[in-house]
Amino acid sequence: MTLINTLFGQGKNKLDSRQQPGQKTLPFVAILVISTLLACGANLLLPESSALYVSTHTITLLGKYLCYAMLALAVDIIWGYCGILSLGHGAFFALGGYAMGMYLMRQIGDRGVYGDPVLPDFMVFLDWKTLPWFWQGMDQFWFAILMAVVIPGLLAFIFGWLAFRSRVTGVYLSIMTQALTYALLLAFFRNEMGFGGNNGLTDFKEILGFDLQADSTRVSLFAITAFLLAVIFIISQYLMNSRMGKVILAIRDGESRARFIGYRTERYKVWLFVYSAIIAGIAGALYVPQVGIINPGEFSPINSIEIVIWVAVGGRGTLIGAIIGALIINYAKTRFTALFPEAWLFALGGLFVLVTLYLPKGLMGLWETIQAKINKPVPEAKDEMKTGVSS
Amino acid sequence: MKQFQNLIYGLIACFSFAFFSVYAVANDSQSAKAKSDTELLVALTQVKLKQMNPLLDQIKSSQAQTALPIFKTLLEGRLYYVRSGKHLIQMQKIGKEKHYFELESATALPHLTKKLVKKVKLNNSVRRYLRSAIAELELSHPDAKIRAAALQSLLSNLETNLQVTIEKRRALETDNKVIDLLDVALNLYQLKQSESAALQIKAIEQLASRLEIPVKNQLTTVAETSPDPAVKQAAFDALKEIEHSTNRYELVDQLFFGLSLGSVLLLASIGLAITFGVMGVINMAHGEMIMLGAYTTYVVQLLMPNHIDYSLWVAIPAAFMVSGLMGVIIERGVIRHLHGRPLETLLATFGISLILQQLVRSVFSPLNRQVFSPSWMTGSLEINPILSLTLNRLYILAFALIVFFALLTLLRKTSLGLNVRAVSQNRNMAKAMGVKTGWVDAMTFGLGSGIAGIAGVALSQLTNVGPNLGQAYIIDSFMVVVFGGVGNLFGTLVAAFSLGIATKFLEPVTGAVLAAIIVLVFIILFIQKRPKGLFPQKGRAAE
Numbered sequence: 001m002t003l004i005n006t007l008f009g010q011g012k013n014k015l016d017s018r019q020q021p022g023q024k025t026l027p028f029v030a031i032l033v034i035s036t037l038l039a040c041g042a043n044l045l046l047p048e049s050s051a052l053y054v055s056t057h058t059i060t061l062l063g064k065y066l067c068y069a070m071l072a073l074a075v076d077i078i079w080g081y082c083g084i085l086s087l088g089h090g091a092f093f094a095l096g097g098y099a100m101g102m103y104l105m106r107q108i109g110d111r112g113v114y115g116d117p118v119l120p121d122f123m124v125f126l127d128w129k130t131l132p133w134f135w136q137g138m139d140q141f142w143f144a145i146l147m148a149v150v151i152p153g154l155l156a157f158i159f160g161w162l163a164f165r166s167r168v169t170g171v172y173l174s175i176m177t178q179a180l181t182y183a184l185l186l187a188f189f190r191n192e193m194g195f196g197g198n199n200g201l202t203d204f205k206e207i208l209g210f211d212l213q214a215d216s217t218r219v220s221l222f223a224i225t226a227f228l229l230a231v232i233f234i235i236s237q238y239l240m241n242s243r244m245g246k247v248i249l250a251i252r253d254g255e256s257r258a259r260f261i262g263y264r265t266e267r268y269k270v271w272l273f274v275y276s277a278i279i280a281g282i283a284g285a286l287y288v289p290q291v292g293i294i295n296p297g298e299f300s301p302i303n304s305i306e307i308v309i310w311v312a313v314g315g316r317g318t319l320i321g322a323i324i325g326a327l328i329i330n331y332a333k334t335r336f337t338a339l340f341p342e343a344w345l346f347a348l349g350g351l352f353v354l355v356t357l358y359l360p361k362g363l364m365g366l367w368e369t370i371q372a373k374i375n376k377p378v379p380e381a382k383d384e385m386k387t388g389v390s391s
Numbered sequence: 392m393k394q395f396q397n398l399i400y401g402l403i404a405c406f407s408f409a410f411f412s413v414y415a416v417a418n419d420s421q422s423a424k425a426k427s428d429t430e431l432l433v434a435l436t437q438v439k440l441k442q443m444n445p446l447l448d449q450i451k452s453s454q455a456q457t458a459l460p461i462f463k464t465l466l467e468g469r470l471y472y473v474r475s476g477k478h479l480i481q482m483q484k485i486g487k488e489k490h491y492f493e494l495e496s497a498t499a500l501p502h503l504t505k506k507l508v509k510k511v512k513l514n515n516s517v518r519r520y521l522r523s524a525i526a527e528l529e530l531s532h533p534d535a536k537i538r539a540a541a542l543q544s545l546l547s548n549l550e551t552n553l554q555v556t557i558e559k560r561r562a563l564e565t566d567n568k569v570i571d572l573l574d575v576a577l578n579l580y581q582l583k584q585s586e587s588a589a590l591q592i593k594a595i596e597q598l599a600s601r602l603e604i605p606v607k608n609q610l611t612t613v614a615e616t617s618p619d620p621a622v623k624q625a626a627f628d629a630l631k632e633i634e635h636s637t638n639r640y641e642l643v644d645q646l647f648f649g650l651s652l653g654s655v656l657l658l659a660s661i662g663l664a665i666t667f668g669v670m671g672v673i674n675m676a677h678g679e680m681i682m683l684g685a686y687t688t689y690v691v692q693l694l695m696p697n698h699i700d701y702s703l704w705v706a707i708p709a710a711f712m713v714s715g716l717m718g719v720i721i722e723r724g725v726i727r728h729l730h731g732r733p734l735e736t737l738l739a740t741f742g743i744s745l746i747l748q749q750l751v752r753s754v755f756s757p758l759n760r761q762v763f764s765p766s767w768m769t770g771s772l773e774i775n776p777i778l779s780l781t782l783n784r785l786y787i788l789a790f791a792l793i794v795f796f797a798l799l800t801l802l803r804k805t806s807l808g809l810n811v812r813a814v815s816q817n818r819n820m821a822k823a824m825g826v827k828t829g830w831v832d833a834m835t836f837g838l839g840s841g842i843a844g845i846a847g848v849a850l851s852q853l854t855n856v857g858p859n860l861g862q863a864y865i866i867d868s869f870m871v872v873v874f875g876g877v878g879n880l881f882g883t884l885v886a887a888f889s890l891g892i893a894t895k896f897l898e899p900v901t902g903a904v905l906a907a908i909i910v911l912v913f914i915i916l917f918i919q920k921r922p923k924g925l926f927p928q929k930g931r932a933a934e
Binding site: 085159162163165166167168170171172174175176178179180182183186187189190301305308309312342345346348349350351352353355356357360 | 673725728729733734735736737738739741742743744745746748749750752753866869870873904905907908911912914915916918919920922
C-alpha cells in the first residue's frame with residue numbers, strides 16, 4: 001500500500017464521526033490564505049507611510065515562521081500520530097536547506113569575492129581546482145529541488161528501514177536520531193566535506209534570476225511558503241484521516257497489537273518517517289532563500305529538540321496545533337530575545353517542564369477542555385486520546 | 392681562520408692565568424671570598440669581551456650555586472646592570488616593553504628605565520663558553536633530575552670539549568638513570584671519534600636499546616656514511632631494533648590515550664547508567680549535573696585559593712552533594728510526576744538542562760572559568776623518551792575505576808542497593824513488599840546525579856569549564872550506556888573503554904572529527920543490529 005493509493009482511496013472511506021479532524025481544515029486553510037494575501041497586499045500595494053503597511057522585514061520573518069510551522073508539522077506527523085519521537089528532524093531540514101543553498105551558491109557565478117565563474121568562494125579559498133561531484137548539476141533549479149526532497153527522504157528511508165525493522169523504539173530511537181543529527185553536525189563542520197565548513201553557505205544573490213533582496217521576491221517566497229504549507233497541511237490531514245492514518249494511530253496506541261492483527265507496522269512507520277523527512281526537507285529549502293544563510297548550526301541537536309517543544313506546546317496529534325505552536329513560540333522567541341536575551345532559555349526550559357507536566361495535549365487540548373466545559377459537561381468522552389498520548 | 396681562533400684561545404688562556412693569579416690571593420679567607428664574589432660580579436659589568444671567558448670561569452669555580460642562573464640569563468641576552476651601582480639585574484620582555492627585575496628574587500624594579508641600565512655584552516665565543524659551562528654546572532648539580540635533563544639536551548649537540556667532563560661525571564655518578572644517559576653520551580663519542588670498527592660496533596650494540604632521538608640521528612648518519620660495511624650493517628640493524636621498539640611504545644601511548652578517553656566516558660556515563668539503566672528514566676540534564684560538579688570545583692578553589700593542592704579533596708564530596716541534591720530536587724519536582732512516560736521525561740529534563748545552563752551563564756558569565764590543577768597532578772611519568780604518561784590522565788583513569796567499583800559495591804552490598812535492584816526489577820512487587828519506591832527513586836536519582844557531579848570534578852582537570860561542558864558529553868554518554876546494554880554496569884565499563892580506545896586508534900588515520908563520526912555511525916548501526924546493546928539484560932527484568 002503506497003501513499004498515493006491511500007490518498008486516492010480516501011474518498012471511499014467514511015470519516016470516523018468521533019474524531020472529525022477534517023472539520024477545522026477548511027477554516028484554517030482559509031485563514032492562512034487570507035492572512036497571507038492581506039500581508040502581501042499590505043506590503044506591495046500600500047505606501048510605506050500607511051499605518052497598515054507591512055514591512056519587508058516582517059514579511060521575511062513571517063515566511064521564516066511558516067517554514068518552522070511546516071517543520072513542526074513534519075515532527076507532529078510522526079510524533080503526534082505515530083509516537084515516534086525524532087530528536088533529529090533538524091537534520092532533514094538542514095539537508096533540504098543545504099540543497100537549496102548549493103543551488104543559490106552556484107547562481108552567484110562570478111559575482112563572488114574571488115570572481116571564479118564555477119567554484120564558490122570557499123572552494124577557491126581552500127584552493128580547490130574542480131567542483132566536487134556532488135555539486136554537479138546543482139546549478140539547475142529543478143535538480144536542486146529534487147535533491148532537497150530526495151536526500152532527506154533517502155536518509156530517512158535508510159535510517160527508518162534499519163531502525164524500525166529491528167524494532168528500535170521509544171527512547172532508544174530518540175537518542176539514535178539525536179546521534180544522527182550530531183554526527184551530521186560534526187561532518188558538516190569539516191571543511192573537507194565541501195559544504196563551506198563552519199561558515200556554511202551564504203551571500204546569495206538571486207533565485208531563478210530574481211534578486212533575493214527585492215521586495216517582490218521576498219513577498220513571492222513568503223506566498224509560496226504559505227501556499228505549500230496549506231497544500232501539505234491538506235494532504236497530511238487527508239492522509240491522517242485515511243485508512244493508513246487509522247493504522248498509524250493504532251501503531252501509536254499499541255504497536256504489538258497492530259502487528260498481531262496483521263499489519264506490517266514497520267512499513268507504515270518507515271513510509272511515514274520518509275514522508276515527514278521530505279516535508280522537513282521542503283521546509284528547509286524554503287527557509288534558506290528567505291533567511292539568506294545555511295550553516296552546520298542547523299544540525300545541532302538543540303534545534304531539533306526545540307521543534308519538538310513547538311509541537312508539544314501547540315498540541316501534538318493535531319496538525320493545526322503543531323502549526324500554531326511553531327508560530328507562537330517563534331514569535332515569542334523573536335520578541336523575548338530582543339527584550340531580555342538572558343531570559344529566553346529560562347522561558348524555553350520552563351515551557352518544556354510546564355507543558356509536559358500540566359499541558360500534555362498542548363494548547364489545542366486546553367482549548368478543547370475549555371470548549372467542552374462551556375458546551376456540555378461530559379468529561380468521560382476523551383478516554384482514548386488520553387492513552388494515546390502516553391509513551 | 393683557524394690560526395686566528397688559536398690566537399684568541401691563547402689570549403684567553405693568558406688572561407685567564409692573569410685573572411686567576413689576581414683573585415687567588417683574595418681566596419684566602421671566607422669574608423674575603425664573599426667580597427671577591429660581589430667584586431667578580433661587578434667585574435662582569437666592566438670587563439672587555441676578550442677577557443670575559445676567564446672571568447666567567449672564575450665565577451663558575453668560586454660560586455657554583457649562583458653562577459648557573461646568571462649564566463643562563465646571560466646566554467639569553469637578558470643580563471643587564473644598573474649604570475650607577477654596577478648592580479646586576481635581569482630583563483624580561485613583556486609584549487614589546489622591557490621590564491627589569493632583581494636577579495635572584497625576581498622582584499620587579501619599576502623605577503628603572505632604559506637610560507639607567509645597560510646590557511652585559513657577549514659574543515659568540517662567550518656564548519660557546521657559556522653553553523659548555525652551563526652544561527658542566529648542570530651535570531654536577533645535586534638534583535639527579537636536573538642532571539638527567541641537562542644530559543638529554545646535551546645529547547643532541549655533543550661538543551667535543553665536554554667529553555672529559557662527562558667521563559669525570561660518569562666515575563662519580565650514583566643515579567642509575569643518569570648513568571645510563573652518561574653511557575649513551577660516551578657511546579656516541581665513541582661512535583663519532585673512534586677509528587676502530589670493533590669499538591664502533593660495540594658502541595652501536597649498546598646504543599641499539601636506546602630510544603633517544605639523537606641516538607637515532609647519529610645511527611642514521613653512520614648507516615649512510617660509514618666506510619666500513621660491518622659498521623654500516625650494525626648501525627642498520629640497531630636502527631631496525633630502535634624502530635621496532637618505538638612502534639611498540641607508540642602503540643602503548645595510543646592505548647593509554649584510549650584508556651584515558653575511556654575513563655572520561657566511563658565517569659560521564661556511569662551516573663547515566665544508573666538513572667537510565669536502573670530506573671529507566673532518561674535524564675537529558677545529566678550533562679548539566681557534570682557541569683555543576685565542575686563549577687563546584689571552581690567555587691571550592693575560589694574559597695580556598697591558598698590550598699589548591701587540597702581543593703580536589705573538598706571538591707569531590709561537595710560536587711557529589713551539589714549535583715546529588717539537584718538530582719533529588721529534579722526527581723521529586725518533575726520526574727516523579729511523569730512516571731511511565733519516558734518521552735515526556737526526556738522533554739522535561741531537557742527543559743531543566745536549558746534552565747541550568749542559562750543559570751550558570753547568568754551567575755558565572757558565559758566565558759570559560761579556569762580551574763587549577765593541584766601540583767601533584769601536573770607533570771608526567773616519563774618511562775622513556777617516547778612514552779610519557781601525563782599524571783592527571785593517569786589519576787583520572789584510576790579515579791574512574793575506583794568510582795566504578797565503589798558504585799558496584801554499593802549496589803551489591805548495601806540495603807539501598809538491594810532496594811534499588813528490587814525496584815528496577817519489579818516495581819509493583821517491591822512496593823507490595825514494603826519498599827518505599829518513591830524514596831528509592833529519589834535516592835537512585837540523587838546517586839546517579841551525584842556521580843555525574845564527581846565526573847565534573849575530574850573533567851574540570853582535563854577540559855575547559857564552561858556552561859556547555861555537559862552538553863558535549865551527553866550524546867557520548869548515552870551512546871556508551873546504550874552500546875553497553877541498558878541496566879548493566881559492566882557493559883558500561885566495557886563500552887566506555889572500547890569506544891575510547893577505538894576512537895584514539897582511529898584518530899591518527901582519519902583525524903579527530905571523522906573518528907568521532909565513524910564511532911557514532913558505528914553505534915547507530917550496531918544498535919539496529921542488537922537493540923539491547925553488548926550485554927543485554929536477561930530474564931523478567933528485561934521486559
